Amino acid sequence: MYLDLYALQSVPPSNINRDDTGSPKTAMYGGALRARVSSQAWKRAMREMFSDLLPEGQLGVRTKFVVPLIADRIAAKREDLAEQSVDFAKSVLDATGIKSSETDRKGSDEGTLATGYLVFIANRELDDLADIAISWADGGVDPKKPDSKSKKDVQKAFKGIQAVDIALFGRMLADASDFNVDACSQVAHAISVNEISQEYDYFTAVDDCAADDNAGAGMLGTVSFNSSTLYRYATVNVDALMEQLESAEAAACGVAAFVEAFVKSMPTGKQNTFANRTLPNVVAISLRDDQPINLATAFERPVYAARDRSITQIAAERLAACAKDVESAFAHPATKSWHVSYGVDAASLEYFGEGVSFDDLVSAVREAIESALASEE
Known part of the structure; x- marks a missing residue:
């Protein structure tokens, strides 16, 4: 069983995901220049929202500072081991094959033990590693020379039920491939349905304390931006999520959190400059029993506004037509579909099933998935 999630989102002038020159990311599609927001940027925004949707114990953290996190847990559980907590934390992490050393990063982190790359690790795994380190201390295990x-x-700390975000987005550990986790989700780069032109805002800043006879600006600059209707x-x-979470209820709740975070999150690039936060005009969800289907081909030919129809309206019509044509x-055809919309003619989305409120959509998805998975158990 696959859940396909489609969204059309009108975004005003913005620069929510920059390239190495500071300009909004773009892509060529259908021979036309499109606005683009990378999947990495949007997944980061989604993961940050997960903390509001799921208990901390079901989530993880992505960091180089795994040793300090384990050490803090050791010290919190056993004050008598506080002075040795870093040694035991390093040793227990080294035993996984993930090495750490003092970071040369400047600031308050300087000299702190850090891994050579970002490690996605569950809060439960951090707690279990801390407990193992404490058992080593109580059993007289030398933290520098642990036995086999x-x-x-x-x-064993990395086996069993996975954290929801690690199960959804996956984990790759270069030094400990046995603990890698295949991602249960895939997120496409968002691209605009319309052709865009990069624009530039020339701005000046005034020095509030400059002399009255000083007419010059305190600084000059430019910022690049564009506006678009994004297809996401x-x-x-x-089924893969169910295998990793080992519970129909947990898998259904995980998918519901994924849907809510996908729809409501947004990368934060330049948001103070543009106040560009919007919600999707169209959200459509389809449950499939064969394979996932990306409907990007609906927009291979760029969308242009008509006299009486907006870009978003035409895009909604194309999306539904493409789904019908492909299926x-x-x-x-999808086994079940739902949609949520505003600012467009809802009749154009009837192919995606019943039009509902977003809260009802999330509830319907959760109930449908839990029911289907429970029947398979």
């Missing part, structure tokens, strides 16, 4: 049995205990797509392999051609 002690190392096997460490490996993501898919979740529901008719391959004789694999």
